Amino acid sequence: MTTSPAPSPAPGATATPAAARAPRGAGLRTARGRHKYQTVRAYLVDLIENELREGDAVPSERALTERFGISRMTVRQALEALVADGVLQREQGRGTFVAPRRIDFEMRLTTFAEDARRRGMIPGTRVLDAATVPAVPRVAEELALKEGDPVHRLERLRTADGEPMSLEVGWIPAHLVPGLLDDGVPESIYGALRSAGLAPTWGEDTFLAAEATDAEAALLELRGSRAVLRTRRRTYADVGAVMYSQACYRGDRYSVVVPLREPRPVIVPRPREQDEPADTAGRTSP
Amino acid sequence: MTVAQPRADAILDALGGVANVDEIDPCTTRLRSIVKDPSLVDPALLRAAGAFGVMISGRVVQVVVGPHADTVATDLADLM
Numbered sequence: 001m002t003t004s005p006a007p008s009p010a011p012g013a014t015a016t017p018a019a020a021r022a023p024r025g026a027g028l029r030t031a032r033g034r035h036k037y038q039t040v041r042a043y044l045v046d047l048i049e050n051e052l053r054e055g056d057a058v059p060s061e062r063a064l065t066e067r068f069g070i071s072r073m074t075v076r077q078a079l080e081a082l083v084a085d086g087v088l089q090r091e092q093g094r095g096t097f098v099a100p101r102r103i104d105f106e107m108r109l110t111t112f113a114e115d116a117r118r119r120g121m122i123p124g125t126r127v128l129d130a131a132t133v134p135a136v137p138r139v140a141e142e143l144a145l146k147e148g149d150p151v152h153r154l155e156r157l158r159t160a161d162g163e164p165m166s167l168e169v170g171w172i173p174a175h176l177v178p179g180l181l182d183d184g185v186p187e188s189i190y191g192a193l194r195s196a197g198l199a200p201t202w203g204e205d206t207f208l209a210a211e212a213t214d215a216e217a218a219l220l221e222l223r224g225s226r227a228v229l230r231t232r233r234r235t236y237a238d239v240g241a242v243m244y245s246q247a248c249y250r251g252d253r254y255s256v257v258v259p260l261r262e263p264r265p266v267i268v269p270r271p272r273e274q275d276e277p278a279d280t281a282g283r284t285s286p
Numbered sequence: 287m288t289v290a291q292p293r294a295d296a297i298l299d300a301l302g303g304v305a306n307v308d309e310i311d312p313c314t315t316r317l318r319s320i321v322k323d324p325s326l327v328d329p330a331l332l333r334a335a336g337a338f339g340v341m342i343s344g345r346v347v348q349v350v351v352g353p354h355a356d357t358v359a360t361d362l363a364d365l366m
Contacts, residue, residue, distance in 0.1 A: 144338075202353045204315055236338060236352060264359060267310040269366045 036070040041078040043068070048087055052098045058088060060095065084224030086252035109203050109235065111190045112158045112166065124159035128219075130185045132174050139171045142234055142244040150174035152181055154189065157219055164220045165253060170245035189243065190235075198237040206232040207256065216248050227251030292336030292351040294361030300335050301347060302326030304366050308345075312359035317349045 044058060052058065059067070064075040079096055082088040089099040116123035134148040143151065152172045158165050170189060172180060177196045186192040190200050208230040217226055228248045235243040301307055301321055308320040321327055327347050329340040339350035351358050 144333075202315065204350065234339075241338065264312045264356070267312065267359060267363045267366055269304050269307055 036068065037074050037078055040064055040068050040070065040075055041081065044078060044082060045087070048082075048098050054098050054100055056098050057095050058098065081224065086224065086250075109190075109200050111188050112168070113188060116158075116160045116165075119160075121160040122162075124162065125187070126157040126159070127154070127185045128157055129153070129155040130181055132181065135171070139244055143171065143173050143241045145173055152177070154185060156185075164250070166247050166249040167216055167219055168245055168247040170243055172243050173241070176239070176242060193237065193242055198239060198242050200235045200237055200242060203233055203235040208232075209251075210248075212248065220248070220250055222250065222252075225252055229254055229256070291354050292349075292358050294358050294365055296335030297332060297337065297349060297351075297358065298362060298365055300328045300331035300337075301349075302328075307366065310359070310362055310366075312355050312362075315350060315352050315355055317351055317355060317358065317362070319347045319349065320345050321347055 044064075047058065058079070061072055061075050061079065064070075064078075065072045068075070079088065083090050083096070086099055088096050090096050110118075113123035113125070131153055132150050133153050135143065135145050135151045137147050139145070139151060140147045140149060145151070150173075152174055154168075154170045154172075156168050156170075158168060172189065172193075174180075176198060177192065180186065180189075180192055193200060210228055210230045211226045212220060212222055212228045216222075216228065220228070222228075228251045231245075231247045231249065233243075233245045233247070234241055235245070297317070298304060298307070301319060302323060303326075306321050306323055306326045308322060310317050310319040312318075322345070324342060324345055324347065327342060329342070332340045332349055336351070337349045338352055339348075341348040341350075
């Protein structure tokens with residue numbers, strides 16, 4: 001963490017449209033250029049993480065150029081890379097500012113729309129595909145179905161305040177809600193399940209760090225980092241599994257909060273006499 | 287139709303009985319058990335006992351029991 005005071009942004013030192021179009025990586029072909037770029041980038045990242053708040057201005061290009069004794073082009077590239085990563089935001093004629101933080105994400109059995117509204121954002125959905133199809137082996141396994149059993153498959157792009165946030169594919173056993181797609185795709189699948197008396201009561205999420213595929217990056221409008229958070233969710237109601245879904249969240253906008261609690265004590269068998277057969281509850285069946 | 291709550295006695299049976307169990311660690315929705323001989327574990331029986339999923343990795347057997355994990359764990363402690 002830096003101990004030197006942050007240079008205040010100089011007025012008028014904003015990006016020109018031409019600068020915004022400068023290709024990333026240009027001018028960094030030498031080791032020296034790479035090193036200077038890394039120095040200013042590391043400085044900015046530290047400043048953003050530890051000293052600035054959302055909406056604060058970062059030092060101007062001129063101030064950074066003077067501070068590090070490097071070319072304006074290198075400074076500009078470092079700033080642009082952070083803009084592309086979603087860490088900084090540029091406002092035409094005003095300067096460069098710290099972008100909204102990642103969305104803290106305590107996994108709960110809520111829908112994307114409920115989550116977004118709770119954060120004061122307006123949720124949106126673009127249905128990319130919706131059809132009733134035979135379950136592939138993985139989906140059949142997750143939903144305790146037989147391979148080929150009919151499932152509703154839904155592919156949706158979820159947005160918050162108009163910005164793409166996640167891509168989600170979900171599968172619902174068709175026999176549980178045969179008419180799910182009859183009147184178009186319901187706005188909320190959990191809502192439709194609740195209406196059908198299949199209220200989701202619990203589930204399990206699995207997380208994987210990953211890089212977006214080209215198709216995902218295009219749909220999520222990722223411009224810089226391709227880091228995404230993949231989730232696999234099994235949703236259960238009293239009757240059993242009601243939905244399996246795979247989602248891909250933008251890595252630059254999400255962080256996951258996992259509530260922790262003290263573990264329950266581990267259960268170990270009580271000591272027994274050596275010759276005593278296992279007790280009645282412990283019969284083995286082979 | 288409603289899936290019955292997972293039954294502790296049947297789960298213990300499907301794990302190969304108390305004699306086959308080294309320990310059972312109750313998590314929020316799973317029972318993570320360490321067994322002596324994984325070949326004595328019967329995943330189909332575990333499913334029939336009300337498990338929503340079974341993951342076996344070496345001697346570690348994870349049984350997904352859902353929100354009833356606490357109750358099932360209490361019953362298991364009595365049986366073991």
